[in-house]
Amino acid sequence: MKNSDSAEVESLKNDILRGNLSIQSILHKIQKPDITESDVVVLNSEYRSEFKRLKHCIDEFEKVAKDEDEDGELAEDVNLFRNQLTNLQTAFRKANVQCQLTVNMKNKAELFYSNPEEMEVRSRQMKSKEELIKMSTNVTANLRNISQSMASVLEQNRGTLEVLAQSSNTVCDTQDEFKVMGSALITTKKLVSRFGRRETTDLILIILALTAFFAACVYVIQKRMF
Numbered sequence: 001m002k003n004s005d006s007a008e009v010e011s012l013k014n015d016i017l018r019g020n021l022s023i024q025s026i027l028h029k030i031q032k033p034d035i036t037e038s039d040v041v042v043l044n045s046e047y048r049s050e051f052k053r054l055k056h057c058i059d060e061f062e063k064v065a066k067d068e069d070e071d072g073e074l075a076e077d078v079n080l081f082r083n084q085l086t087n088l089q090t091a092f093r094k095a096n097v098q099c100q101l102t103v104n105m106k107n108k109a110e111l112f113y114s115n116p117e118e119m120e121v122r123s124r125q126m127k128s129k130e131e132l133i134k135m136s137t138n139v140t141a142n143l144r145n146i147s148q149s150m151a152s153v154l155e156q157n158r159g160t161l162e163v164l165a166q167s168s169n170t171v172c173d174t175q176d177e178f179k180v181m182g183s184a185l186i187t188t189k190k191l192v193s194r195f196g197r198r199e200t201t202d203l204i205l206i207i208l209a210l211t212a213f214f215a216a217c218v219y220v221i222q223k224r225m226f
Contacts (some may be wrong), residue, residue, distance in 0.1 A: 009074065012061040016081055019054030023047065023088050030092075030099050037103050040096075047092055051085075058085060 029035070030043045058081045065074035 008064060009061070009068075012057055012064065013077070015057040016054060016061065019050055019057060020084060020088065022050045023054065023092065026050065027088075027091055027095050030095050033102065035099060035103065037107075040099055040103060044096065051089065051092075054088075055085060058082065 026043055026047050030040065030047075035043075058078070061074070061081065062078045065078050
């Protein structure tokens with residue numbers, strides 16, 4: 001192995017060692033009993049970054065080992081680093097699960113042993129939310145009922161308008177009939193009046209004729225007698 005290759009190998013080994021130490025430090029922090037939920041989020045982010053960096057270093061080390069290690073001396077180191085990476089991943093998963101359980105238990109304990117005043121405030125807030133939801137539901141139901149009532153009233157008004165329209169047509173037809181009947185009555189009245197005047201005239205003429213006849217008769221009789 002060349003000196004330059006040896007220097008690169010040593011540099012990669014140091015990087016891998018630092019990566020291992022960083023992840024072990026994260027594992028130690030995440031197992032603390034006083035850890036908070038926000039700490040868990042931060043530590044998970046740090047772990048993902050360090051794990052990715054460590055895996056990259058091991059991949060580079062394996063590449064150098066395949067290209068430059070003719071005697072196979074570095075193959076054992078590659079296997080060792082791979083096993084360490086797998087063990088770190090397994091250990092972190094277990095620690096992360098345990099940490100989540102711890103945080104959940106702490107949250108439940110805080111909720112159970114919290115200040116009664118805070119519990120009362122939370123209870124009031126929950127009741128207020130429930131009342132708002134119930135009120136919103138009632139308002140929605142009332143609006144739906146009003147909408148249905150308005151639709152029913154509109155339907156009734158439509159029927160009433162149709163009846164009024166039919167009644168208006170009937171009234172118009174009746175008015176037309178009354179006009180026709182009125183015209184007929186006026187014509188009849190004129191005819192009756194005309195006939196009445198004719199009868200009166202004829203009666204006067206008859207009376208005058210009879211008077212003249214009787215006068216003539218009296219005149220003739222007087223002439224014959226005297």
